[in-house]
Amino acid sequence: MAKRYLLDFEKPLVELEKQIEQIKELARDSEVDVSQQLLQLETLAARRREEIFKSLTPAQKIQVARHPQRPSTLDFVQMFCDDWIELHGDRNGGDDMALIGGIGSINNRPVLMLGHQKGRDTKENVVRNFGMAKPGGYRKALRLMQHANRFSLPILTFIDTPGAYAGLKAEEQGQGEAIARNLREMFGLKVPIVATVIGEGGSGGALGIGVADRLLMFEHSVYTVASPEACASILWRDAAKAPEAASALKITGKDLLKLGIIDEVLPEPSGGNNWAPLDAGNTLKEAIEKHLNALLQMPEGQLIEERYKKFRVLGKFIEANNIEEIYSEIPQKTE
Numbered sequence: 001m002a003k004r005y006l007l008d009f010e011k012p013l014v015e016l017e018k019q020i021e022q023i024k025e026l027a028r029d030s031e032v033d034v035s036q037q038l039l040q041l042e043t044l045a046a047r048r049r050e051e052i053f054k055s056l057t058p059a060q061k062i063q064v065a066r067h068p069q070r071p072s073t074l075d076f077v078q079m080f081c082d083d084w085i086e087l088h089g090d091r092n093g094g095d096d097m098a099l100i101g102g103i104g105s106i107n108n109r110p111v112l113m114l115g116h117q118k119g120r121d122t123k124e125n126v127v128r129n130f131g132m133a134k135p136g137g138y139r140k141a142l143r144l145m146q147h148a149n150r151f152s153l154p155i156l157t158f159i160d161t162p163g164a165y166a167g168l169k170a171e172e173q174g175q176g177e178a179i180a181r182n183l184r185e186m187f188g189l190k191v192p193i194v195a196t197v198i199g200e201g202g203s204g205g206a207l208g209i210g211v212a213d214r215l216l217m218f219e220h221s222v223y224t225v226a227s228p229e230a231c232a233s234i235l236w237r238d239a240a241k242a243p244e245a246a247s248a249l250k251i252t253g254k255d256l257l258k259l260g261i262i263d264e265v266l267p268e269p270s271g272g273n274n275w276a277p278l279d280a281g282n283t284l285k286e287a288i289e290k291h292l293n294a295l296l297q298m299p300e301g302q303l304i305e306e307r308y309k310k311f312r313v314l315g316k317f318i319e320a321n322n323i324e325e326i327y328s329e330i331p332q333k334t335e
Contacts, residue, residue, distance in 0.1 A: 005274075007063045009052060016045040050270045056220065058252050059243035062228065064220040065200045066162075069274040071281065073100060073115030073158040076198065079281035080106050084113065087144055096137030098129040098165070099209070101144040103153065107289065112148035114141050114209060115158025115198070131200075132165040135178040138208045142182050149189045154292055157195040157209040162227060164205035179208040186211035187308055192295035194288055197221040197262075198273075213307050214291040215261070217253045218280070219268040223261070224251040261314060263291075 006014060023038050056064065064070070077084050084104030088095045101114030116133060119125035133141075148155050164175055186193065186209075195212035201223035217223060228246040229239045236245075250256065253265035266283050269276035295303065 005067065005069055007060075007067065009056075009060050009063070010049070012052070013045055013048060016041060016048070020045065046270060049275075053220075053268075053271060057243065058222070058246035058249070059228065061220050061252055062200070062222050062246060064272045065222045067272060067274050068120060070199050071273050071277045072160065073113075073117050073198070075277060076158060076281055076284060077102075077104065077113055079278065080104065080113075080285055087147075088140075089143075090136040090140040091143060092136065092139060094134075094136035094140075096129075096134050096140060097127055098131055098161075099133040099137030099141055101141060103148075106285065109154070109292070111154045111156055111292075112144055113156045113158070114144055116161040116205075116209075118160060118199075129165060131161045132163060133161065133205060133208070134165045134167075134170045135173040135175050138164070138175075138178040138182050141209050142178075142185055145182075145186065145189060149191050152191060154191055154296070155189070155193045155212075156288060157193065157212065159195060159197045159201045159206045159210055159223075160199035161202050161205040162200055163202035164208065176204075179204045182208045183211055187311075188304065190300045190304065192292055192298075192303065193307070194291050194295070196266075196284060196288070197223050198284075202227055211307070211311065213295050213303060213310070214263045216264045216266055216284075216287055216291070217256065217262045218266045218273060218284075219253055220272050221253065222246075222251040223253075223256055224249050 006017070020038065020041050023041065053064075071079075081104035084102050086100060086102035090096070098116060098118075099114065100117045101112065103110065103112055105111065116131045117128050118131035119128045125131075145155055147153075164170070164179060166175070192214075193212040194214045194216065195210050197206070197215070197217040199218075199221055201210070201217075201221065203224070203226055206223065226234075226249075228242040228249060228251075231245040231249060232241040233239045235241075250259065253262065256262045257265050264287060266287055268283075269279045273280035298306070
């Protein structure tokens with residue numbers, strides 16, 4: 001079993017983890033019954049972990065969202081189906097490994113699944129470009145979504161990126177145009193679209209596959225117009241103020257649900273999705289099924305109209321003098 005990677009604020013758990021590992025080694029090397037001691041320590045560790053994760057700051061949630069062992073798009077695809085076929089290429093000579101997609105079935109229902117894909121280690125992250133898609137990635141995503149639209153397949157997208165790749169080559173190849181085209185075309189698709197922020201939802205890179213009828217978000221995921229580090233550098237010329245920027249940006253599921261930007265916050269296991277990936281997969285699968293069943297009852301015209309209206313009201317609060325007036329107008333949703 002791979003060693004668990006503990007974040008800075010999880011350090012109170014380090015000593016307990018060491019004791020648990022020592023007792024497990026003792027049990028393997030001898031016939032001594034240590035089950036009672038092991039149970040006590042694991043119970044104590046679980047309780048402390050739950051206490052820590054109940055009071056995370058926005059800056060700490062970003063660390064959880066970026067956790068190297070957090071379930072990725074491919075992890076969820078493998079949990080959901082065993083008949084997934086990955087589709088490659090943007091039909092323009094490229095195949096961006098940072099944004100993947102393919103066809104599979106969930107409970108015997110054919111769907112298109114696509115999303116950002118990060119790596120588990122440095123070598124894989126280099127291949128996946130750290131989940132930062134280039135223009136070809138968004139053009140590939142659009143090609144697959146148009147394919148799904150042609151064959152009446154619901155679309156599931158999984159958002160997990162620090163942002164679209166902003167290198168010189170990407171700009172020369174039309175990064176902004178590729179994302180903008182996706183935004184425009186997704187509004188006109190006649191099939192249900194359910195998007196989920198499974199990790200980090202950064203800027204236009206997230207929006208490029210984020211125009212959806214239902215936008216879900218895991219409890220410790222983040223969704224932001226710019227990374228807190230970038231925001232702090234722009235506003236205060238000091239990246240060290242990223243924690244303050246994280247709080248001001250309203251990037252957590254709780255804040256975004258209140259603002260009406262997302263439709264549901266999905267609970268995570270104690271310690272985050274990386275501690276119990278299968279539980280996270282079951283939670284997400286049930287939520288997707290619930291929303292898909294509702295969306296499939298809608299006529300095509302109503303589906304497109306409501307998707308358009310959903311996004312048209314998002315900027316309304318910016319023009320208001322009193323934010324509470326806007327909160328009162330947003331339909332209340334439950335976490």
